[in-house]
Amino acid sequence: MSKEKKVALVTGGNREIGYELVKQLALTGYKVFLASRDPQKGYEAAQKLQESTLDVSFLLLDVEREENIRQAATMVDELDGRLDVLINNAGVYLDENETLLSMDPSLLKRTMATNFFGVYHVIRSFIPLMERHGYGRIINVSSEYGAISEMSYQGAGAYKLSKLALNGLTRLAATEIKGDIKINAVDPGWVSSDMGGTDFIRK
Template sequence: MHTKVALVTGGNRGIGYELVKQLALNGFKVILAGRDPQKGYEAVQKLKESALDVSFLLMDVDREESIRQTAATVDEHYGRLDVLINNAGVYLDEHEQLFSMDPAILKQTMATNFFGVYDVIRYFIPLMTRQGYGRIINISSEYGTLSEMSYPGSGAYKLSKLALNGLTRLAAAEIKGDIKINTVDPGWVSTEMGGPSAPRTPKEAAESILWLATIGPDGPNGEFFRDGKRIDW
């Protein structure tokens, strides 16, 4: 029986760090992927002090070649990937209006929050299809729901998460085998992105996400969740 392998993008802080920690506590070999080597290695070292099976791999989700190389490294060193959590993301526009913001903000947000996830799935899915098993979790937001498009502000972030939700549904329809892909709204979480006044802790957010990492073959696929309950797109 092989130990299952999980990879978390943006895993050196906030929700990502807590996801790495909780997966390792539940017996996974966990790869913490991030684009800052110093922060990544520091986070891994802290987790290893608790005897957790965690390693760091440098991966920048804004660079396709970086993703390709990391996928090849995971294949070479582990030969498998059972759980993939697309957690890395940016929120650059605060409450700016879509057509008054610098267009570069929209392009950068889409590059990270949408195309980065698309490329990560594209390069890592062969490891899952080869074994006929995988669990993919995309970290989204209630800002990505269609109803949120009726309110102004944060347009770049909203559109990136709306596109991510669409990617989740389409990928679920196209990917074959016992591979489940779902998306989760973790709520407003007290992190560097969420700010200190947010009501939820990273641990609470991680618990609302991680149940999808171990669902059985009859579990949900192509759905959107908050706190374990399906929510509307």
């Protein structure tokens, strides 16, 4: 890898875990694309970090829209011609108290669209930027709910399936990716947030 400034991209980067990831990468010296599907919130989050003299740029990226993903990849290519770190952080948790077979199927479709297919399409669109330089790190933000053992408990069926599928995607992609490009899934644990809530209850 060359000594040029490294470039990172974080999906769902406008708040909570994503925002902190953007901040820490920028503090480490990366040029960071703060990707968000909400233009106003994304721009405001990036601007706040820019005020701290951090090299952060807002990138419009809705992981549920394939064409938008391709456009975002083209923009990063045109601006920097490289991507060293990709963190797939965007996600939804829509079915906390829903059982899989009784929930509205639209909840499952929406959850899979963001948490699984969104990650799949983002990787497909951005990995050519890594392959061009023979280097890259891809990190998929997963959850303990994606563990096989969690399938023994009712509730959050759509979310659990989406993270189980994400873990499978990570393992399969790792067998296909060549060169010094690595892909891993991480479980950040419970975080007080809009998605995780404010009260932590462990079984």
